[in-house]
Amino acid sequence: MTRKVSVALAATVGAMAIWSAAAQAGGAHDYLPAEEAVRQAIAGSPDVMAAEARRDATLARAVGIRAGTAETVVRAIGQGRSVREPSQRFPEGQIAVERPLRLWGKADADARLADATAEAGDLAVMDARHESSRQILALWFAAMRAGQARVAAQENARAAGELVAMTTRRIQAGDAARLDGELAASDQARTQAALATASAAEQAALAELHGRYPGLGEPGSPPDARLPPVPPEAPEALRTDYVRGSHEYRLAMAQEAQAQRHAARADLERKPDPTVGMFVTIERGGAERILGVSVAMPLGGDHRRAAATAAAADAEAAARSRMAAERRLGTEFDVQYRNLLGRRSSAQAQAEAVSLQRTASDRATRAYRAGESGLAELLAVRRSLAEALLAERLARVDALEAGSRLSLDLHQMWDLDD
Structure with missing residues (x-):
């Protein structure tokens, strides 16, 4: 009993030491695509290219906002004058040039609105790229997880084949019953079926990865005993960096600024702009020439007031949306940070369980080989070991994914904002 406790304690201490060293040294993301x-x-992603096209349209609209809607109008009028006594006819005409003016600071307001519109367009592209990088990360680790399940199934199938060979030798030597051979063959068939299922799942995961994002290659096995390190910064500071650096939050802020400037511009629109012009009129066949200046002033009404009120409400909604995004992103960080800690702890515990389960499996194998136990006991132990190995592999992949996702959202890897 004392020897068992010593073995278990040594395994636990050794596993903890390995995990600790890996956590301190594991800053490189060598298990991720280049x-x-x-x-x-990401540059070839249809979603990103669509976002870039929308950005180009937004930038063009920003240019139009800055230029304003005022356009020079040329007006030409032709007419004829008839006189009864004496009977005469005179060709007459008028040419006028008119242009609305942007007064009351509307030009500066349009410039600020154009800047906010362009910024929102650029941030929308950054957000689309970040969302695509998140998708790549999820698909990559899904393929890695499926690959680890396939590797575990291969190891189980190989161990089952070795057990069949060992049982066959024992049957030939008269040390085992034919029932043991049937049980071993049945277990081998089960592991082969599990291997076929795991291989199909891996191929499906790779097909989805390569279909959506070609050229990324295939994920290999994660480094043994590698766990993502816990960020050394305080969670509160990381939470602030997570929220402030988020493209979603920055886009919400830009949209809020855009809505506020649009509201300010709509409020200025309640003051109508005059249209001024110059005209030249020729009367009585050129005998009389008139040069004049025209001024037209629209009279604002309920429509302008309603538009300003609606724009102010839109700005208030944008502010509330930004606050909701801030709260949602803060919660998202809390979930991711605690998920990372939990995944690391789970992977460490699974590593300890595998170490102990492997020791038990080796002892059960020696006992069966020596005829001290039956095959049913050995199969039960080996199945437990197989389950522990698979759980350990998947727990390690889950921990690496949690660490990579947090690093990605903190903009500590794959900086694609240029």
């Missing part, structure tokens, strides 16, 4: 491949995959 950044240049990710950059090219």
